[in-house]
Amino acid sequence: METIYTKFKSGLQRSKTLLVRNIQSVFGAAESWDKIDYEQLEEALIRTDLGVQVTRRIVEYIKEQYERGVIHTTSDIIECTKQLLYVFLSDDCETPVVYAESGPTVILMVGVNGSGKTTTTGKLANMWQQEGKSVLLAACDTFRAAAIEQLKIWGERTGCQVISGKYGADPASIAFDAVHAATARKSDILIIDTAGRQHTKKGLMDELAKIKRIIQKAISNAPHETWLVVDGSTGTNALQQAKMFQSSADINGLCITKLDGTSKGGVVVAIHDEFKLPIKFVGLGEKESDIQIFNAKVFCEALFSE
Amino acid sequence: MFENISDKLQDTFKNLTGRGKLTESNIEDAMRDVRLALLEADVNYKIVKEFVDEVKSECLGERVMKSITPGQQAIKIVNDHLVQLMGESNVALDLSAKPSIILMVGLQGGGKTTTTAKLAHHLQKEGKSILMVAADVYRPAAIDQLEFLGRDLNIPVYSNKGTSNVTGIATTALAAAHRDNVDVMLVDTAGRLQIDQDLIQELKNLKQHLNPAEILLIADTALGQEAVSVASHFNDALNLTGIVLTKMDSDAHGGAALSMRKVTGKPIKFVGVGEKTQDFEPFYPDRMASRILGMGDVVSLVEKAAETISEEEAKKLEQKMLKKKYDFNDFLSQLGQMKKLGGLGTILDMMPGGKKLKDAVNIDDNMLTHIEAILSSMTPYERNHPDVLKEMSRKKRIAKGSGRPVDDVQQLLKRFDMMKSMVSNHKKFPGMFGGGSGQYNSIKSSGQQSKTMSQKAKKAKRKKHKKKR
Ligand SMILES: Nc1nc2c(ncn2[C@@H]2O[C@H](COP(=O)(O)OP(=O)(O)OP(=O)(O)O)[C@@H](O)[C@H]2O)c(=O)[nH]1
Ligand SMILES: Nc1nc2c(ncn2[C@@H]2O[C@H](COP(=O)(O)OP(=O)(O)OP(=O)(O)O)[C@@H](O)[C@H]2O)c(=O)[nH]1
Numbered sequence: 188m189e190t191i192y193t194k195f196k197s198g199l200q201r202s203k204t205l206l207v208r209n210i211q212s213v214f215g216a217a218e219s220w221d222k223i224d225y226e227q228l229e230e231a232l233i234r235t236d237l238g239v240q241v242t243r244r245i246v247e248y249i250k251e252q253y254e255r256g257v258i259h260t261t262s263d264i265i266e267c268t269k270q271l272l273y274v275f276l277s278d279d280c281e282t283p284v285v286y287a288e289s290g291p292t293v294i295l296m297v298g299v300n301g302s303g304k305t306t307t308t309g310k311l312a313n314m315w316q317q318e319g320k321s322v323l324l325a326a327c328d329t330f331r332a333a334a335i336e337q338l339k340i341w342g343e344r345t346g347c348q349v350i351s352g353k354y355g356a357d358p359a360s361i362a363f364d365a366v367h368a369a370t371a372r373k374s375d376i377l378i379i380d381t382a383g384r385q386h387t388k389k390g391l392m393d394e395l396a397k398i399k400r401i402i403q404k405a406i407s408n409a410p411h412e413t414w415l416v417v418d419g420s421t422g423t424n425a426l427q428q429a430k431m432f433q434s435s436a437d438i439n440g441l442c443i444t445k446l447d448g449t450s451k452g453g454v455v456v457a458i459h460d461e462f463k464l465p466i467k468f469v470g471l472g473e474k475e476s477d478i479q480i481f482n483a484k485v486f487c488e489a490l491f492s493e
Numbered sequence: 494m495f496e497n498i499s500d501k502l503q504d505t506f507k508n509l510t511g512r513g514k515l516t517e518s519n520i521e522d523a524m525r526d527v528r529l530a531l532l533e534a535d536v537n538y539k540i541v542k543e544f545v546d547e548v549k550s551e552c553l554g555e556r557v558m559k560s561i562t563p564g565q566q567a568i569k570i571v572n573d574h575l576v577q578l579m580g581e582s583n584v585a586l587d588l589s590a591k592p593s594i595i596l597m598v599g600l601q602g603g604g605k606t607t608t609t610a611k612l613a614h615h616l617q618k619e620g621k622s623i624l625m626v627a628a629d630v631y632r633p634a635a636i637d638q639l640e641f642l643g644r645d646l647n648i649p650v651y652s653n654k655g656t657s658n659v660t661g662i663a664t665t666a667l668a669a670a671h672r673d674n675v676d677v678m679l680v681d682t683a684g685r686l687q688i689d690q691d692l693i694q695e696l697k698n699l700k701q702h703l704n705p706a707e708i709l710l711i712a713d714t715a716l717g718q719e720a721v722s723v724a725s726h727f728n729d730a731l732n733l734t735g736i737v738l739t740k741m742d743s744d745a746h747g748g749a750a751l752s753m754r755k756v757t758g759k760p761i762k763f764v765g766v767g768e769k770t771q772d773f774e775p776f777y778p779d780r781m782a783s784r785i786l787g788m789g790d791v792v793s794l795v796e797k798a799a800e801t802i803s804e805e806e807a808k809k810l811e812q813k814m815l816k817k818k819y820d821f822n823d824f825l826s827q828l829g830q831m832k833k834l835g836g837l838g839t840i841l842d843m844m845p846g847g848k849k850l851k852d853a854v855n856i857d858d859n860m861l862t863h864i865e866a867i868l869s870s871m872t873p874y875e876r877n878h879p880d881v882l883k884e885m886s887r888k889k890r891i892a893k894g895s896g897r898p899v900d901d902v903q904q905l906l907k908r909f910d911m912m913k914s915m916v917s918n919h920k921k922f923p924g925m926f927g928g929g930s931g932q933y934n935s936i937k938s939s940g941q942q943s944k945t946m947s948q949k950a951k952k953a954k955r956k957k958h959k960k961k962r
């Protein structure tokens with residue numbers, strides 16, 4: 188049977204060179220640990236896209252622990268790093284979705300181009316439909332070629348209706364219509380898919396703020412959730428993305444996609460550490476079922492599993 | 494950590510400058526900075542190591558050790574080395590066959606379909622007849638996406654929604670290309686992980702059937718450490734002919750570009766700089782190098798300015814400045830030019846340290862809009878004779894007309910006076926963006942580099958000139 192754990196682990200595990208093996212090969216053979224070894228530990232961590240900052244803090248800590256005689260073996264290092272990563276993530280990285288007390292729970296999906304917003308929207312719709320909730324989708328990407336058709340196919344796959352408009356139409360007005368439709372149809376959840384946008388483009392970022400303002404005209408505390416969808420193979424730029432989307436769209440959660448690839452998605456640790464955003468879901472493939480609730484322990488274990 | 498490696502290096506060397514006592518350990522310090530900058534820019538850790546070792550030995554040479562400006566020398570060596578590693582610019586596509594087939598491959602969401610359309614559009618402008626082939630049978634609406642793009646560009650698209658046999662689709666498309674006497678056939682494929690054996694095999698089969706002239710890896714500029722694995726797997730399986738970097742309009746440093754180039758040895762042929770089909774440019778290694786190092790894209794800026802602002806315009810303005818005749822009409826037209834360059838935000842983004850400045854003082858394009866509103870509320874006479882604006886009644890009228898407070902109008906007039914006296918003190922007004930600023934100077938790491946920059950700007954200007962005639 189494929190449990191969440193094994194699936195997640197196998198997804199993260201495909202890469203051949205593993206952090207653990209790296210650490211073991213470096214420190215296992217060493218009589219005592221010196222500068223070069225730490226540099227290699229640093230590289231092993233960098234390789235997972237943890238970023239320079241987080242990596243250096245981990246290495247500093249391990250060095251200190253070693254010098255104080257607290258840790259001695261490679262398995263100490265691994266344990267220590269694992270624990271540290273866990274500390275960086277802290278337990279508030281896992282927060283359940285809070286559903287609206289009455290009326291539809293409105294979820295806005297945002298992110299840079301191609302990160303996986305539409306696919307994640309489809310996977311979430313599938314997940315919630317299977318849990319017996321009724322889900323409505325809103326196609327607010329009126330810009331990219333065939334974005335509306337793409338979401339409609341996800342609608343068909345998952346048995347959800349899709350509210351859409353014409354290409355070139357104002358996404359805010361479609362969002363507004365969708366919120367009304369979700370209320371009228373008594374949907375449990377409305378997921379709003381938006382166009383990909385680079386966080387550097389002020390005009391496009393303002394558009395997100397506008398979408399949120401208009402949604403609030405229909406339901407004052409909506410959208411209840413605004414999630415930034417980050418491609419797990421992204422490097423340090425993900426931090427910049429989080430920063431800008433937080434300031435323009437006031438995001439309150441992350442979804443990390445494409446972790447079925449060889450990328451470790453370490454950058455989420457850095458994002459969480461810096462912005463304290465909870466990580467909601469993890470994407471592990473292109474099928475509707477390839478989604479998991481984020482679990483910090485599993486994530487850290489998976490980074491280290493052999 | 495730090496935005497600008499050149500600032501950082503200057504800093505590291507600062508205390509030593511002039512004393513001529515540079516030691517090996519100073520170089521070690523500097524190399525640590527370089528290493529960090531490259532890692533922060535997402536250059537693969539292995540490549541960083543090689544790079545730093547190479548650069549270090551060069552820095553230990555006479556040139557840096559004895560230089561009175563070791564910081565600048567070191568930056569130059571780092572920069573030159575990076576440029577060299579990025580490879581030659583403008584490696585042309587091989588389009589000698591008829592039809593020439595170009596296979597577009599890469600990870601999911603990297604930009605293959607969009608880039609297929611961009612490249613088609615680019616070749617179409619060169620007079621080629623094109624066929625685009627929709628060979629992504631997996632992603633929802635992938636075929637529609639290419640068809641829509643083809644319709645917009647008036648470029649035919651071959652597709653067959655009735656089959657999932659990719660080789661079959663390609664074979665039929667190829668027959669159509671022969672029949673219609675097409676010059677170039679572009680094949681858009683589905684996104685896939687480099688480790689997905691089955692789907693990589695599908696590409697190998699396609700390659701075998703089509704014998705493409707070009708196999709391009711389409712890769713996101715923001716890729717992290719795995720860029721090396723991605724590029725090497727695709728290259729091992731398919732023997733790529735080039736790389737296209739997409740989403741260069743983001744602020745990712747793009748160290749992945751260096752990693753992919755280094756590990757495959759394949760040239761980066763184009764870059765995508767936006768979502769629209771015309772947002773597509775040839776690749777320039779020097780720009781990429783300064784981007785990775787976080788030195789801003791001054792060359793681009795200078796070229797863009799040269800393209801946007803005609804030489805005559807610039808000359809006229811220069812003369813006016815010199816004769817202290819610069820007035821609000823000129824100011825207004827400069828604002829217009831600035832807009833054409835993509836607005837203040839874009840300009841600042843391209844400048845070294847510009848992002849910091851933007852964050853620090855909260856400059857945005859609204860500010861320009863406000864200034865423009867004030868200027869537009871002046872009469873042409875007032876714009877021509879800024880002196881009459883000392884009258885309060887005029888100020889009030891302008892404030893009302895522009896919807897800005899009188900304070901704003903006062904501020905603007907004051908700054909204008911300041912600026913005017915400042916520029917007329919200069920021997921030669923360099924044009925609005927033509928250097929002179931401290932930031933620009935700070936990245937001119939040596940005489941040689943600044944020469945190449947101004948030469949490039951001139952070349953761009955000449956190009957523009959030629960186009961006009
Ligand atoms: N392997 C893998 N592929 C994914 C995952 N999530 C999304 N994708 C793929 O990534 C590509 C882009 O996904 P989309 O959902 O279209 O991305 P998007 O953010 O909506 O893109 P834009 O709307 O164009 O900005 C598609 O080919 C998806 O199938 C994932 O978890 N794993
Ligand atoms: N800002 C920006 N967006 C780009 C660029 N190139 C592509 N995109 C966007 O990136 C997203 C993904 O592009 P696609 O062309 O669908 O990517 P793909 O590789 O074909 O995706 P799959 O077929 O799902 O693997 C879309 O939103 C594009 O508009 C670029 O240079 N800049």
Ligand SMILES: [Mg+2]
Pocket residue numbers: 304305306328334380381382383
């Ligand atoms: Mg989408």
Ligand SMILES: [Mg+2]
Pocket residue numbers: 605606607629632635681682683684
């Ligand atoms: Mg595609």
